[in-house]
Amino acid sequence: MKKVFALILIMAFLGLSGCGSNPEKAKGDQGEAKSEAKMQLVEEGKLTFAMSGLYKPLNYKQDGKLVGFDVEIGTEIAKRLGLEANPVTNPWETILQGLKGKKYDAIIGSMSITEERAQQVDFTIPYYIEGAQIFVAEGNQDIKTPEDLKGRTIGVIQSSVWKSLAEGYSDKIKSYPSDVYALQDLPSGRLEAVITDSIVGAYAIKENNLKLKPVGSILNKDEVAVAVNKDNPELTKKISEAIQAMVEDGTYEQISTKWFGYNTLKE
Missing domain, CATH: 3.40.190.10 (Periplasmic binding protein-like II)
Known part of the structure; x- marks a missing residue:
């Protein structure tokens, strides 16, 4: 009976030792799982x-x-x-x-x-x-400062920060899905000005060979x-x-x- 009891104690000890044989690894595994759970992704990996x-x-x-x-x-x-x-x-x-x-x-x-x-x-x-910039047709001599935008038809991207900025100058605002579409409407006269990011506007003019020009300096800076x-x-x-x-x-x-x-x- 004593031998059986002793054998049970030895087996129990070995079992406990096995569970705690690598506490750092176990801790690390739990930490990784916890970190992954925190960073929620719509598709794993x-x-x-x-x-x-x-x-x-x-x-x-x-x-x-x-x-x-x-x-x-x-x-x-x-x-x-x-x-x-x-x-x-x-x-x-x-x-x-x-x-x-x-x-x-x-x-x-x-x-x-x-x-x-x-x-x-x-x-x-x-x-x-980024910075907001006014763009007009190359031959436009009427808009030389932001104040000249009063009452003008201005093009902006839909749901952009440029829209609220433009509304501070005029109530005639046209929204577009793309800056390029808005800029292309300047030479035809459908728009009198476009407010967009200076980088995007300059690139669009160069890429599409549009006869446009920037007006004045940057209106504001956005992060x-x-x-x-x-x-x-x-x-x-x-x-x-x-x-x-x-x-x-x-x-x-x-x-x-x-x-x-x-x-x-x-x-």
């Missing part, structure tokens, strides 16, 4: 991020594939998070609704930080700084960041960390210089 696909050179389609500055930034972020990049498109006017409806994990599509948007979603640290759902703070944090690391190791400047010729985070 992928960072799915949205954009309009109509905002050249920031995000657009070339030979059926999404390319541009935003796409390259999003791809680098995904790589640093150990995920596969999965860029997708969504109409700009419903892009926030798509994010809140969990169609994608983030918006990496040149979205400026505004108080109204910040009430609906969280933003990472900025990944570039552009990645938008993430408010119930996904871990993903917001990790994306911010990835952007910061890109800035610090020089990767960000390489990407920015490739697309624009300068570092868009340096004012």
Whole structure:
């Protein structure tokens, strides 16, 4: 009987020893599982991020594939998070609704930080700084300053920060799904001015050989960041960390210089 009891004690001891043979590994496994659970993704192993696909050179389609500055930034972020990049498109006017409806994990599509948007979603640290610019037809001599926009017909992108800016000058606002479409309406006279990002406007004029010109200096400066759902703070944090690391190791400047010729985070 004593031998049987002793054998039971030995077996129990061995069992306990086996359970705790590698406490650090067990702790690490639990930590990894906890971290994965915090970073919510619509598709496991992928960072799915949205954009309009109509905002050249920031995000657009070339030979059926999404390319541009935003796409390259999003791809680098995904790589640093150990995920596969999965860029997708969504109409700009419903892009926030798509994010809140969990169609994608983030918006990496040149979205400026505004108080109204910040009430609906969280933003990472900025990944570039943009400025609003007035563009008019090359022969236009009537609009030389922002004050000359009073009562004029102004074109802007739908649901953009440019729309509220334009409304401060005129009540004749026409919304477009793309900057290029708005700019193309300037030479014909359907619009008298367009307010858009200075980078996008200059690029569109060059690419489409449009007879347009910028008016005055930059109207304002906006910080552009990645938008993430408010119930996904871990993903917001990790994306911010990835952007910061890109800035610090020089990767960000390489990407920015490739697309624009300068570092868009340096004012």
